[in-house]
Amino acid sequence: MRPVLSDRLIGWILTVGGLIGALAAFVLTVEKIALLKDPSYTPSCSINPILSCGSVMTTAQAEVFGFPNPLIGVAAFPVVAATGVAVLAGARLPRWWWLSLQAGALFGVVFVHWLFVQSLYRIGALCPYCMVVWVVMILIFSYLTLHNAERGHLPAPRRLTGLLLAVHSTVPLVWLLILISLIGVQFRDYWSTLI
Numbered sequence: 001m002r003p004v005l006s007d008r009l010i011g012w013i014l015t016v017g018g019l020i021g022a023l024a025a026f027v028l029t030v031e032k033i034a035l036l037k038d039p040s041y042t043p044s045c046s047i048n049p050i051l052s053c054g055s056v057m058t059t060a061q062a063e064v065f066g067f068p069n070p071l072i073g074v075a076a077f078p079v080v081a082a083t084g085v086a087v088l089a090g091a092r093l094p095r096w097w098w099l100s101l102q103a104g105a106l107f108g109v110v111f112v113h114w115l116f117v118q119s120l121y122r123i124g125a126l127c128p129y130c131m132v133v134w135v136v137m138i139l140i141f142s143y144l145t146l147h148n149a150e151r152g153h154l155p156a157p158r159r160l161t162g163l164l165l166a167v168h169s170t171v172p173l174v175w176l177l178i179l180i181s182l183i184g185v186q187f188r189d190y191w192s193t194l195i
Helices: 007-037 053-057 070-088 095-123 128-150 158-166 170-186 188-193
Strands: none
Touching (some): 007 070, 007 128, 053 128, 070 095, 070 128, 095 170, 128 158, 170 188
């Protein structure tokens, strides 16, 4: 039976998602370096009191492991993009590679949700480039998980996998709409001043 998620689709998602994530992580790293050099520097992504990278970059949450968080993306997203390019070129990657990528994606999606909670409820500001990474991680994780379940790399009930594959674009869409709703509710007072 022909897979629902073609190699071409997963290849493009990994390639484009990896490139966008790498670019966002690189820009965040450059902005962080500029801020370290000059504490009075205003990052390009500091747009208003809510959309403010500077407010986020100066917190402890921005360096959870003792170094700037974007460095994780600078290292990891090129691996994702390279995997996508390899798949598009016709490479057949071993199961261990797919499971390793899945483990990285799981770490990434859990980490960005922790950062999402910290940004919304502790810091009170959103970093636009970080939000790009959040979206990319949700898409990569969603499609990679479905790909791995469909190909048998991950154990999953066939019925559930089939159901999720039938509505594959709905899963990340609903997920993102929930996050957007939480942002809307948390900052509703600010948004109302813009109307």
